[in-house]
Amino acid sequence: DTGVSQNPRHKITKRGQNVTFRCDPISEHNRLYWYRQTLGQGPEFLTYFQNEAQLEKSRLLSDRFSAERPKGSFSTLEIQRTEQGDSAMYLCASSAPGTGSEQYFGPGTRLTVT
Amino acid sequence: GDSVTQMEGPVTLSEEAFLTINCTYTATGYPSLFWYVQYPGEGLQLLLKATKADDKGSNKGFEATYRKETTSFHLEKGSVQVSDSAVYFCALKIEKTGANNLFFGTGTRLTVIP
Numbered sequence: 001d002t003g004v005s006q007n008p009r010h011k012i013t014k015r016g017q018n019v020t021f022r023c024d025p026i027s028e029h030n031r032l033y034w035y036r037q038t039l040g041q042g043p044e045f046l047t048y049f050q051n052e053a054q055l056e057k058s059r060l061l062s063d064r065f066s067a068e069r070p071k072g073s074f075s076t077l078e079i080q081r082t083e084q085g086d087s088a089m090y091l092c093a094s095s096a097p098g099t100g101s102e103q104y105f106g107p108g109t110r111l112t113v114t
Numbered sequence: 115g116d117s118v119t120q121m122e123g124p125v126t127l128s129e130e131a132f133l134t135i136n137c138t139y140t141a142t143g144y145p146s147l148f149w150y151v152q153y154p155g156e157g158l159q160l161l162l163k164a165t166k167a168d169d170k171g172s173n174k175g176f177e178a179t180y181r182k183e184t185t186s187f188h189l190e191k192g193s194v195q196v197s198d199s200a201v202y203f204c205a206l207k208i209e210k211t212g213a214n215n216l217f218f219g220t221g222t223r224l225t226v227i228p
């Protein structure tokens with residue numbers, strides 16, 4: 001297993017366009033997290049899946065954002081009508097079942113909205 | 115709310131110098147504490163963790179002790195190397211039903227010069 005993967009690694013889009021990112025977690029991990037990291041800041045939690053169920057969403061996740069994990073494996077994060085303030089690194093992490101399990105992070109997708 | 119305050123950087127040290135990066139936290143429950151490291155061009159990696167008061171996490175020569183009385187989890191290394199140059203993030207997690215997401219500090223960039 002090569003760890004958590006994310007695609008694309010970089011995305012440049014024009015304001016108002018929609019973008020979609022994909023995360024492939026470690027295969028036996030049932031928990032999946034999305035975080036956003038802006039320049040000079042630490043990652044901030046966006047949303048959490050346990051298997052295919054989206055169980056928590058941060059207030060940072062506006063109605064322009066939607067995330068899915070249809071079969072409990074990979075996940076997608078879509079941003080509609082992108083704004084310049086959406087420019088950030090979007091990080092995905094996964095963890096195994098059980099209390100105290102470590103979150104493993106992917107390399108991230110860097111979004112630039114022009 | 116739950117939050118982490120981390121020593122601001124950047125920090126520049128000569129090789130073999132002693133490193134301390136301060137981290138304090140505020141938590142509504144009993145958190146687990148973490149240090150993550152982000153090497154240039156790579157994803158976040160767990161460096162060390164401690165799950166209860168007075169626990170010491172250690173890895174690769176780095177250490178941090180969970181101090182409940184001072185709500186701190188300072189990162190230390192006795193002799194840094196050029197290869198330690200990276201961004202270091204302090205984080206906490208409250209074990210509870212639900213996301214168990216991480217709360218991160220803003221990160222401290224360390225540069226070690228030969």
